[in-house]
Amino acid sequence: MRIDSFAAPTMVTWQLTRDCNLACLHCCTDSAPGRALPGELSRGRALSLAREIAAAGVPYAMIVGGEPTLAPHFGEVCRALSDGGVLLKIETNGMAFDPGVLKGLRVRSVQISLDGASQETYAKQRPGGDLAKVLATCRAVVAAGLPLEITFAPTALNIREVAQVIALAVEVGAFRFNTGRLMRLGTAAKLWDRLEPSEEQYACFRAALDACRAPIELRYLPFSMEDELSGRKIEPSGTLLILPDGRVKVFAALPHTCADLSKRAFLEAWDEYRKAWRDPRVRRALDLLAARPELAADANRWIALDLAPHDLPVVV
Numbered sequence: 001m002r003i004d005s006f007a008a009p010t011m012v013t014w015q016l017t018r019d020c021n022l023a024c025l026h027c028c029t030d031s032a033p034g035r036a037l038p039g040e041l042s043r044g045r046a047l048s049l050a051r052e053i054a055a056a057g058v059p060y061a062m063i064v065g066g067e068p069t070l071a072p073h074f075g076e077v078c079r080a081l082s083d084g085g086v087l088l089k090i091e092t093n094g095m096a097f098d099p100g101v102l103k104g105l106r107v108r109s110v111q112i113s114l115d116g117a118s119q120e121t122y123a124k125q126r127p128g129g130d131l132a133k134v135l136a137t138c139r140a141v142v143a144a145g146l147p148l149e150i151t152f153a154p155t156a157l158n159i160r161e162v163a164q165v166i167a168l169a170v171e172v173g174a175f176r177f178n179t180g181r182l183m184r185l186g187t188a189a190k191l192w193d194r195l196e197p198s199e200e201q202y203a204c205f206r207a208a209l210d211a212c213r214a215p216i217e218l219r220y221l222p223f224s225m226e227d228e229l230s231g232r233k234i235e236p237s238g239t240l241l242i243l244p245d246g247r248v249k250v251f252a253a254l255p256h257t258c259a260d261l262s263k264r265a266f267l268e269a270w271d272e273y274r275k276a277w278r279d280p281r282v283r284r285a286l287d288l289l290a291a292r293p294e295l296a297a298d299a300n301r302w303i304a305l306d307l308a309p310h311d312l313p314v315v316v
């Protein structure tokens with residue numbers, strides 16, 4: 001594997017908390033108000049982990065959630081990573097985000113979700129959400145000199161508004177627009193019948209993206225998890241995905257975890273991750289997932305790889 005030659009991950013995706021100030025219908029992490037995981041990493045461990053990540057030479061970290069800014073140590077973790085030379089991307093819903101907290105830090109971008117061009121659509125998918133407030137945050141991010149990315153999760157509720165949302169992204173000064181097929185994970189999996197766009201809607205959506213000439217970088221490939229999996233099976237990613245309680249996932253759409261950073265050192269977890277990708281259970285699970293993408297619905301029912309059955313592919 002290519003990652004065998006890497007002394008450390010090329011990137012860390014760190015879910016700081018599962019808590020959120022919204023309860024979106026399409027949430028892939030099952031986040032909602034009051035849904036912090038029991039046993040989320042303490043401030044002390046989060047800061048020591050940030051220092052380990054920096055010392056290992058990881059160049060880039062995505063700080064995500066839940067809503068990561070709700071973690072009391074959000075600012076301190078960002079500073080510890082940045083001071084150690086790690087470039088940051090922050091993913092936030094923009095409801096209560098103050099870009100001032102990132103002043104002076106090494107920030108590659110701030111990503112904000114815009115899942116509708118009208119308050120009605122936005123709030124239907126993001127109950128309790130306030131589009132005007134989020135657009136104000138987008139403008140504040142750009143005014144603070146921080147590069148802004150917009151992300152759009154297409155559902156049957158909002159997919160027709162994609163062109164208007166791209167126009168809004170341009171208007172607020174974003175440099176990039178990210179989208180792709182809706183992932184059947186977390187809350188989205190539970191509400192799949194209500195949320196999944198039809199193939200006809202996806203065809204119009206894809207045509208709109210292909211034809212779009214708006215002055216913004218459009219990112220929508222790989223378009224689906226299945227497309228991504230076909231490449232991933234050969235070459236695992238150099239990204240370590242850290243859950244709020246310190247467990248490390250093998251792959252976002254699988255339930256397996258391979259290490260626990262509440263007890264282990266960061267580089268030990270990296271070794272465990274590389275070992276996990278050699279495990280026949282993981283390989284079988286990926287094959288099964290590629291054939292039956294609906295199995296991703298179980299991805300948040302985490303199971304330590306050590307405890308995963310040997311005679312079953314992955315379903316828990």
Ligand code: SF4
Pocket residue numbers: 020021022023024026027028029030031032065066067093126
């Ligand atoms: S999609 Fe984002 S903002 Fe919405 S509930 Fe999930 S983590 Fe929170």
